[in-house]
Amino acid sequence: xxxxxxxxxxxxxxxxxxxxxxxxxxREHLQLTGTHVGCEHGVCGAxxxxxxxxxxxxxxxxxxxxxGASVQTIEGLSDSGEISDLQAAFRDRNALQCGYxxxxxxxAAQDLLKQQPAPSRDExxxxxxxxxxxxxxxxxxxxxxxxxxDARRRSVP
Amino acid sequence: xxxxxxxxxxxxxxxxPNSYIGKTVPRPNLDRLMQGRGLYVSDMELPRMxxxxxxxxxxxxxxxLDIDASAAKQxxxxxxxVTGKELEAIVTPWVGVLSHLKGLKSAPQxxxxxxxxxxxxxxxxxxxxxxxxxxxxxxxxxxxxxxxxGAVTDMGTALDSATPVIHASLGDNLAFExxxxxxxxxxxxxGSDEVVEVDFVFGRHTGxxxxxxxxxxxxxxxxxxxxxxxxxxxxxxxxxxxxxxLGLEERQVRVVCKDVGGSFGIKVHIYADEMATYALSxxxxxxxxxxxxxxxxxxxxxxxxxxxxxxxxxxxxDGTITAFEIDDLTGIGPYSMYPRTSAIxxxxxxxxxxxPYTTKNYRARARVVFQNxxxxxxxxxxxxxxxxxxxxxxxxxxxxxxxxxxVEIRRRNLISDDAxxxxxxxxxxxxxxxxxxxLTRLLQMMDYDRLRVDQMELRKxxxxxxxxxxxxxxxxxxxxxxxxxxxxxxSSQDGVAVRLDAQGSVICQTSITEQGxxxxxxxxxxxxxxxxxxxxxxxxxxxxxxxxxxGGGTWxxxxxxxxxxxxxxxAKTLRGNILDVAAAIxxxxxxxxxxxxxxxxxxxxxxPRIELKELSRVVYFRPDTLPPGIQPELMATRHFVPREYPxxxxxxxxxxxxxxxxxxxxxxxxxxxxxxxxxxxxxxxxVDEQIRGGVVQGLGAALFEKCIYDERGQLTNANMADYLVxxxxxxxxxxxxxxxxxxxxxxLGAKGAGEAGxxxxxxxxxxxxxxxxxxxxxxxTEIPLTPQIVLTALGKI
Numbered sequence: 001x002x003x004x005x006x007x008x009x010x011x012x013x014x015x016x017x018x019x020x021x022x023x024x025x026x027r028e029h030l031q032l033t034g035t036h037v038g039c040e041h042g043v044c045g046a047x048x049x050x051x052x053x054x055x056x057x058x059x060x061x062x063x064x065x066x067x068g069a070s071v072q073t074i075e076g077l078s079d080s081g082e083i084s085d086l087q088a089a090f091r092d093r094n095a096l097q098c099g100y101x102x103x104x105x106x107x108a109a110q111d112l113l114k115q116q117p118a119p120s121r122d123e124x125x126x127x128x129x130x131x132x133x134x135x136x137x138x139x140x141x142x143x144x145x146x147x148x149x150d151a152r153r154r155s156v157p
Numbered sequence: 158x159x160x161x162x163x164x165x166x167x168x169x170x171x172x173x174p175n176s177y178i179g180k181t182v183p184r185p186n187l188d189r190l191m192q193g194r195g196l197y198v199s200d201m202e203l204p205r206m207x208x209x210x211x212x213x214x215x216x217x218x219x220x221x222l223d224i225d226a227s228a229a230k231q232x233x234x235x236x237x238x239v240t241g242k243e244l245e246a247i248v249t250p251w252v253g254v255l256s257h258l259k260g261l262k263s264a265p266q267x268x269x270x271x272x273x274x275x276x277x278x279x280x281x282x283x284x285x286x287x288x289x290x291x292x293x294x295x296x297x298x299x300x301x302x303x304x305x306x307g308a309v310t311d312m313g314t315a316l317d318s319a320t321p322v323i324h325a326s327l328g329d330n331l332a333f334e335x336x337x338x339x340x341x342x343x344x345x346x347x348g349s350d351e352v353v354e355v356d357f358v359f360g361r362h363t364g365x366x367x368x369x370x371x372x373x374x375x376x377x378x379x380x381x382x383x384x385x386x387x388x389x390x391x392x393x394x395x396x397x398x399x400x401x402x403l404g405l406e407e408r409q410v411r412v413v414c415k416d417v418g419g420s421f422g423i424k425v426h427i428y429a430d431e432m433a434t435y436a437l438s439x440x441x442x443x444x445x446x447x448x449x450x451x452x453x454x455x456x457x458x459x460x461x462x463x464x465x466x467x468x469x470x471x472x473x474x475d476g477t478i479t480a481f482e483i484d485d486l487t488g489i490g491p492y493s494m495y496p497r498t499s500a501i502x503x504x505x506x507x508x509x510x511x512x513p514y515t516t517k518n519y520r521a522r523a524r525v526v527f528q529n530x531x532x533x534x535x536x537x538x539x540x541x542x543x544x545x546x547x548x549x550x551x552x553x554x555x556x557x558x559x560x561x562x563x564v565e566i567r568r569r570n571l572i573s574d575d576a577x578x579x580x581x582x583x584x585x586x587x588x589x590x591x592x593x594x595x596l597t598r599l600l601q602m603m604d605y606d607r608l609r610v611d612q613m614e615l616r617k618x619x620x621x622x623x624x625x626x627x628x629x630x631x632x633x634x635x636x637x638x639x640x641x642x643x644x645x646x647x648s649s650q651d652g653v654a655v656r657l658d659a660q661g662s663v664i665c666q667t668s669i670t671e672q673g674x675x676x677x678x679x680x681x682x683x684x685x686x687x688x689x690x691x692x693x694x695x696x697x698x699x700x701x702x703x704x705x706x707x708g709g710g711t712w713x714x715x716x717x718x719x720x721x722x723x724x725x726x727x728a729k730t731l732r733g734n735i736l737d738v739a740a741a742i743x744x745x746x747x748x749x750x751x752x753x754x755x756x757x758x759x760x761x762x763x764x765p766r767i768e769l770k771e772l773s774r775v776v777y778f779r780p781d782t783l784p785p786g787i788q789p790e791l792m793a794t795r796h797f798v799p800r801e802y803p804x805x806x807x808x809x810x811x812x813x814x815x816x817x818x819x820x821x822x823x824x825x826x827x828x829x830x831x832x833x834x835x836x837x838x839x840x841x842x843x844v845d846e847q848i849r850g851g852v853v854q855g856l857g858a859a860l861f862e863k864c865i866y867d868e869r870g871q872l873t874n875a876n877m878a879d880y881l882v883x884x885x886x887x888x889x890x891x892x893x894x895x896x897x898x899x900x901x902x903x904x905l906g907a908k909g910a911g912e913a914g915x916x917x918x919x920x921x922x923x924x925x926x927x928x929x930x931x932x933x934x935x936x937x938t939e940i941p942l943t944p945q946i947v948l949t950a951l952g953k954i
Binding site (some may be wrong): 046 | 193288368369418419450673753851853876882883
C-alpha cells in the first residue's frame with residue numbers, strides 16, 4: 001500500500017505491506033535504528049515514538065496507520081535539540097547503561113515534562129511504568145528526569 | 158604481574174594531580190546511545206545478508222520422525238531450509254563439562270536437533286530467507302512429524318527409578334553431585350540449644366535482556382574468514398569455540414562486539430542457534446543474521462536459580478551459630494551449557510552458604526539433575542542469591558527462635574574485621590572483608606532503631622511493615638580457578654595496549670568488553686590518570702578479537718579488577734617510555750620529569766617542559782633530531798591475572814523496608830539500602846549504578862519473576878505480559894554506601910561490584926516479609942513472593 005507521512009520533519013513516500021508495523025518500517029525501511037524493538041507486543045516501551053502529539057508503541061501500530069501523520073523518532077528529537085537538556089541530565093546522572101531502553105525512556109520523559117512540568121518522583125515513576133529498563137534499576141533515570149524538570153522550571157523567566 | 162620497580166615518584170600512580178580515580182565523570186560515548194546512533198547487532202545490515210529463523214519444537218521431549226520442507230522451499234524469498242542432519246556436516250556437537258567439576262556429565266548437543274528434541278523451544282530446522290518475515294511465513298509450511306516422549310519436568314523425581322532417563326548413554330538424570338563436609342556437624346547440632354530446619358524454594362527465572370540475543374555471521378569464502386558480529390561478553394571465547402566446531406583456526410575467526418543491549422550473564426554462553434547461524438553462513442557463503450524474538454528469548458536464553466534447598470542451622474541461646482547444613486537440588490534442563498557448564502551455580506551454592514560467618518561446621522550436598530525444560534546456566538550473581546537467601550533466612554529464623562534481634566545475631570557471628578586473611582569451611586580464601594564495618598554503616602544509613610520504633614507503632618494500627626537484613630560475600634576477579642583449570646579455553650587474564658598517537662592523544666585497546674557497566678570509562682579514567690592525560694584524549698577500543706589483546710571479557714565482576722589493573726600497568730609502562738624520550742629531548746632525567754595535563758613538566762615545580770603533542774611530533778616525524786641510540790616506544794602492552802587468591806571476595810550487607818498488605822498479599826517496597834566493599838572505587842557513580850541495577854534484578858526475583866512450566870514441560874508465560882519484570886512504578890529508591898578494603902593483589906586494588914546487588918536483594922526482602930508477618934506466626938521461604946504465596950502463608954487462601 002502507498003503511504004505518505006512526515007518523519008522527523010521530512011516527507012516520506014513509501015509502498016509497504018499492510019502487515020508491516022511502524023517500528024519495522026522506521027528501522028528497516030528508513031534505517032532509523034534508534035527506535036528499538038524489545039518485546040514486539042507493546043509491553044517494554046523500547047519502540048516508543050511520537051506520532052503527532054502522542055507517544056505510541058511503534059510495534060503496536062501499523063505503518064499504514066501512520067499515513068498522513070507526523071512521526072518523531074529519537075533521531076529527530078536529538079537533531080532538533082528538543083531534548084538536549086534531558087540527554088545532558090541522563091549523561092550526568094549515568095541514567096543509562098546498555099542504552100537500549102534509552103530512546104524510549106527519553107520519549108516518555110519528554111512526553112511527561114510537556115504535560116507536567118513539575119512532576120513528583122512518584123509521578124515520574126508512574127509515567128515511565130511502561131518502559132522497561134533491565135540495567136539501571138530506574139533510580140538514576142528518575143533522578144535525571146527530576147533534575148531536567150527542575151532546570152527547565154528555573155530557566156523559564 | 159608485570160610491575161617493575163617504579164621510578165621515584167612523589168605520589169602513587171593513582172594519587173596524582175588531576176587523577177580521575179575515585180571521581181564521578183560521565184562515561185564516554187553516552188551521547189551516541191542517547192541519540193539513537195548506537196550500533197547494536199540487531200541494527201546491522203550487510204550486503205547479501207539473509208535472515209535465519211528457527212523452527213522450534215512445540216514438545217518438551219519428542220522423537221523427530223520426519224521433516225518435510227518441500228513446500229517451504231518454494232515460498233517467496235526463501236534461500237534455504239536446513240535441518241540438523243544437514244548442518245552436522247558443518248558444525249560438530251559439543252559436551253558442556255569441565256574436568257575440575259568431578260563427575261559432571263552431559264550429552265552431545267547439536268546446533269540443530271537431529272533425531273530428538275529435549276525441550277520446548279529446541280530448534281529442529283532453520284529457515285533462511287531475504288527477510289525475517291518471509292522466513293517466518295515459510296516456516297509455517299515446514300511440516301515436522303514428532304513422536305512425543307515422556308517429559309521429565311519435576312526435578313524432585315528426576316532421579317527416581319520410575320522416571321525416564323533423558324540421555325540413555327548417561328545412565329541416569331544426575332548431571333553432577335558435590336558433597337562437602339567440614340568440622341563436626343553432628344556434634345555441633347547435638348550441642349545446640351535450638352536447631353531450625355526449613356525448605357527453601359526458588360523460582361526459575363531468566364535475564365530478559367531488552368535487546369534479545371543477536372548475531373550476524375559473515376563467512377567470506379574468498380578470504381577464508383568468518384566474522385561474527387555478536388552481542389557477547391566474551392569475544393575470545395566465542396572465537397575459540399566457533400573455530401573449534403567449524404573446523405577453522407582461530408586466526409580465521411574474528412568476533413566483533415559493538416553495542417550490546419544488556420547481558421547479565423545471558424550473553425556469555427554458546428547457544429545452539431548462534432552456532433547454527435555461524436554454520437549457516439559457512440554453508441550458504443553469505444552473511445546470515447539471527448535475532449531472537451521475545452518468545453524465543455524466554456524459551457532459549459538460559460534460565461537460572463531453579464533450586465530447592467533444605468537448610469539447617471544450629472544456634473546456642475547466646476546467639477552463637479554452631480553449624481550450617483544444606484541439601485540443594487537444582488534442575489538444569491536437558492544439557493549442561495557450553496562451555497561454562499550448568500554445574501557452576503550449585504557448586505557456588507555449596508561454596509558460599511555460611512560464608513560470612515565464623516562457624517567451621519558445615520555440611521552440604523548439591524545435586525544437579527537433567528530435565529526436559531530450557532537449559533539453565535550462569536546468570537548475574539551465579540548461586541549467590543540462593544546461598545544468601547538460605548544462609549540469611551536461616552540466621553533470621555535462628556534469631557527468631559532464640560528471641561534475638563537479627564542485627565545482634567549477626568554481630569555475634571560475622572567474621573571479625575581483623576581476622577583476615579582467613580578461610581571458610583567450604584575452602585574459600587578471604588583476603589580482607591569488612592562485614593562489621595559494613596553492617597555498622599548500614600544501620601546508620603537506615604536509622605535502624607527508629608525504623609524498629611516506627612514498625613511497632615504501625616503494627617498497633619494494623620500496618621505490617623518489616624525490616625530484612627542480609628549480609629553477603631561475592632566472588633569477583635576470578636583467576637584460572639574458575640574455568641581454565643577445568644579445561645575451558647576461557648581466559649582469566651586480560652590485556653591492554655596503550656599508545657600515543659601523532660597528536661599526543663592516547664589509543665587504548667582492551668580485552669574487556671562494554672555492555673553498559675562502564676568498561677570504557679574505567680579504562681579511560683585509569684589510563685588518563687596514570688599517564689597524566691585528560692580523559693577526552695583517551696580513546697578506548699574494545700570488543701574486537703582482531704584489534705584488542707587476548708583476554709576474558711566482562712563477566713563474573715572481573716572487568717575493573719583485572720582489565721583495570723592491566724590498563725594501569727600498560728599506562729605505567731608507556732608513561733616510563735614517554736619520560737625516557739622526554740628526558741632525551743630535554744637533556745634531563747626521567748626522575749626529574751612528570752606528565753600532567755597532557756604535557757611533560759618538571760616533577761618538582763610543575764613547570765611545563767614539552768607538550769605530549771610536540772613530543773609525538775618529534776618521535777614520529779623528526780626522529781632524526783633525537784640523540785643517537787634512542788628508539789622511542791610510544792606503545793606498551795601489559796596483561797594481568799590474579800595469582801595469589803583464586804577469587805577476590807567482596808562483601809556487603811543489604812536491608813529492605815517494606816509493607817505487606819495482609820488482605821491482598823501485595824508487598825510494597827518502601828526503601829532498600831546497600832553497603833558494599835569492592836575495594837578501590839574507580840568511579841563512584843558507576844559502582845553505585847551497578848549496585849542499584851543488580852538490586853533491582855534481585856528484587857524482580859524476590860517478587861515477580863518466574864518461568865512457569867506445566868507438567869508437560871510447556872513454558873506457559875513466555876512473554877513480557879505474563880512474565881513479570883520490575884518496572885519503575887514498583888521499585889523503590891536505593892541508597893548505596895561503601896566501605897573500602899582494596900585488594901593487595903593489584904596496584905589498583907579494585908575488586909568487582911557487578912553482582913553484589915543481585916546477591917543479597919532477595920534475601921533482604923524475604924527476611925523483611927517474615928519480619929512483617931511475625932505477629933501472624935507465618936514464615937515464607939519461597940520466592941517469588943507472590944500475593945498467592947503470602948495469602949497462603951497467612952492461611953487466607
